[in-house]
Amino acid sequence: MKDSTTISKQKLLIETEGINAAKKTESLVGNLKYAIIGAFFGIVFVKAEIISWFRIQEMFRFQAFHMYGVIGTAVVVAAISVFLIKRFNIKTIDGETVQFAEKPMHKGVIIGGLMFGCGWALTGACPGPLYAQIGAGFPVVFVTLLSAIAGAWVYGYFQDKLPH
C-alpha cells in the first residue's frame, strides 16, 4: 500500500508539470508567438525594474511598495482572467477547453521554497528576471543562469532521495 502511494506521488510530481495541455502540435513558426509574448514580458520586467537587485532589496526590507504592488496587481488580474475563462468556458484560439493544472503539495514546496527565497535575495532574480538581466546587459548573470540550470539538474538527479 505504502509503495503504491509513493509511486503515484512520484508520478504526480513528474506529470503535473505537463504545462503544455494543447492537443494540437505547433510548428516551429507557431512557437514564435510565444517568443513575442516573452519579449513583451521581458520589456515589462526591465522597464518596471523588477529585474533590479535593488528593488528586490526594497521589497525584503519593507522599504517600498513597488514589488508588492506589481505582484499583487498581477495576481488580481490573473485571477479575474482565470475566473472569466472558467465561468464562460472560453476556449483557446484552436477551440480547445482550457486546462488548469493542480499544484501538488509535498515537503519540497516548503524546503525548496525556502531555498529559492534565499537565492532570490542573493541574486535579486527569479528565473524570469535571470533571462531579462542577461538581455539587459549584465553578461555575468549568464553564469547565474548556468548555475541555476545545474541546480535543476542536481534536483532531478537526486529527486528520488529527497523528502517529498
Add this chain to the structure above:
Amino acid sequence: MEFLQQPWSWYVAGTLIGLTVPALLLLGNKQFGISSTLRHICTAVLPSNKPYFNYDWKKEIWSLFFAGGVILGGVIATTALADPNPIQIAPQTQADLTALGVQNFDNLMPSDIFNFESLFTLKGFIFIVLGGFLVGFGTRYAGGCTSGHSITGLSNFQLPSLIATICFMAGGFLVTWLVLPFLLNL
C-alpha cells in the same frame, strides 16, 4: 516615447504581467511558468535516465521560445526604450546598503558585486554561483517560482502555491536580514 522610457509604474507592470496568464492559456493552452525552462534545458542538453528527465522536452519547446523572447525584451528595453536616468530606489534602502558597503547605485544591479572579476572572489561566488544554484534547485524542488506558483498558482487558488509563496518570502527575509550584513562585508 518619453513615457515608455521612464520607469513603468507598478499597476501598469502588474496588469501586463497578470495578462500573460490568460494570453498563454488562450493562445495555446499553456500554463505560465518560467522555472520549468531550467528543467527543459537539462533534459535537452544533459539527458539522463532519471524519471525527472524522461519526457518529451520538444513538446515544451514553446517555453524556451518564451525565455528567448524575455532575453530579447531585455535588449529592447535597455536600447530602444532605455531610461537615460539612473535608477531611483528608496532612500532608506540606499542608506542601509551603503552602510553595508554597497557603493554603486547607478544600474539595475550593484555592479560592485555582479561583474566577472568578483566571480573569482568568495563574495561574488556566493552571490552569483551559489545564489543561482539555490534558485534552480529550490524552484524545481518547490515545483514552481514566482510565475508558476505566486502568479499562476495563486490566481487559480492553489493552496500549495500560497505555502510556496510564503516560503519564498521567508527565505528572502532570512537572507536579507541575517545573512547579507555578513556577506556584503566579506
